[in-house]
Amino acid sequence: MDLNLADKVMIVTGGASGIGEAIVKRLAEEGAIPVIVDRNRDAAEMLQKALHSNGLKIHLIARELDSSECCQLTVDEILEKAGRIDGLFNNAGTNDSVSLEKGLPEQFVHSLQQNLHHYYFMAQACLPELKRNMGVIINISSKTAVTGQGGTSGYAASKGAQLALTREWAVELLKYGIRVNAIVPSEVMTPQYESWLGQNFDNPQEKRKSIEKRIPLGHRFTTPEEIADTAVFLASPRVGHITGQHIYVDGGYVHLDRALRS
Numbered sequence: 678m679d680l681n682l683a684d685k686v687m688i689v690t691g692g693a694s695g696i697g698e699a700i701v702k703r704l705a706e707e708g709a710i711p712v713i714v715d716r717n718r719d720a721a722e723m724l725q726k727a728l729h730s731n732g733l734k735i736h737l738i739a740r741e742l743d744s745s746e747c748c749q750l751t752v753d754e755i756l757e758k759a760g761r762i763d764g765l766f767n768n769a770g771t772n773d774s775v776s777l778e779k780g781l782p783e784q785f786v787h788s789l790q791q792n793l794h795h796y797y798f799m800a801q802a803c804l805p806e807l808k809r810n811m812g813v814i815i816n817i818s819s820k821t822a823v824t825g826q827g828g829t830s831g832y833a834a835s836k837g838a839q840l841a842l843t844r845e846w847a848v849e850l851l852k853y854g855i856r857v858n859a860i861v862p863s864e865v866m867t868p869q870y871e872s873w874l875g876q877n878f879d880n881p882q883e884k885r886k887s888i889e890k891r892i893p894l895g896h897r898f899t900t901p902e903e904i905a906d907t908a909v910f911l912a913s914p915r916v917g918h919i920t921g922q923h924i925y926v927d928g929g930y931v932h933l934d935r936a937l938r939s
């Protein structure tokens with residue numbers, strides 16, 4: 678199926694690694710023009726080089742997304758480079774373990790800034806272009822929004838807000854034909870996940886196996902490519918009548934019978 682994404686300019690925040698990287702690759706393969714926005718310049722440049730060497734189009738802005746001003750500057754620079762914006766994948770985020778019991782108020786606020794604020798700032802800065810091009814927004818949230826995790830209040834609050842904003846923006850932007858949807862991943866093996874396992878468990882391999890056992894479909898982690906395939910599909914004009922949805926790409930982790938986990 679042709680997803681009709683050729684030459685569509687699509688921003689992917691956090692596009693240098695993990696789920697974002699997989700979205701960038703899939704978009705490029707579909708003939709779209711992905712724009713990586715990521716603070717990790719080295720990783721972003723490596724990915725850009727790899728895609729260029731395969732003859733694929735891609736732009737990059739190496740930047741930390743930490744204020745409305747820098748998000749506006751990012752969008753202005755993308756318009757200079759690419760001339761238009763058709764879609765925004767809000768994806769950059771870090772599970773930063775700011776707990777209720779031990780977290781400091783300023784750490785909680787910083788976590789919201791790292792995980793939530795730029796979702797709003799980027800959407801707002803892109804809006805004139807999304808209106809012009811009947812664009813799309815895909816918000817990458819997390820199961821922690823609905824299940825909790827424990828010990829990560831700022832991240833969980835951000836992920837919950839992203840689901841609420843998906844519905845809110847879908848309603849507000851109906852009049853422009855802009856579709857807004859969210860993906861809810863649970864357990865996806867990415868560099869961030871690997872380092873979380875390494876930092877928090879004496880035996881990361883054993884922990885990995887115990888988590889896999891609890892994932893109903895196939896007893897395995899979701900791959901970044903499976904998240905990317907769903908996200909890119911949702912961005913396609915072929916999916917013209919889906920908006921305001923929270924799509925769980927999680928092998929049944931959140932909703933299927935708990936008895937399956939034993």
Ligand SMILES: NC(=O)c1ccc[n+]([C@@H]2O[C@H](COP(=O)([O-])OP(=O)(O)OC[C@H]3O[C@@H](n4cnc5c(N)ncnc54)[C@H](O)[C@@H]3O)[C@@H](O)[C@H]2O)c1
Pocket residue numbers: 690691692693694695696697714715716717720740741742743768769770771772791792795817818819820861862863864865866867868869870
């Ligand atoms: N991996 C999982 O199991 C999982 C589960 C649920 C949700 N998610 C969500 O998926 C998204 C991607 O996570 P991942 O596992 O691929 O992580 P990752 O660390 O592998 O990749 C995230 C990328 O985002 C960039 N980034 C993060 N914050 C940034 C900021 N403020 N400004 C600029 N760049 C920034 C990082 O440099 C990195 O390249 C996140 O929103 C995360 O919450 C992941």
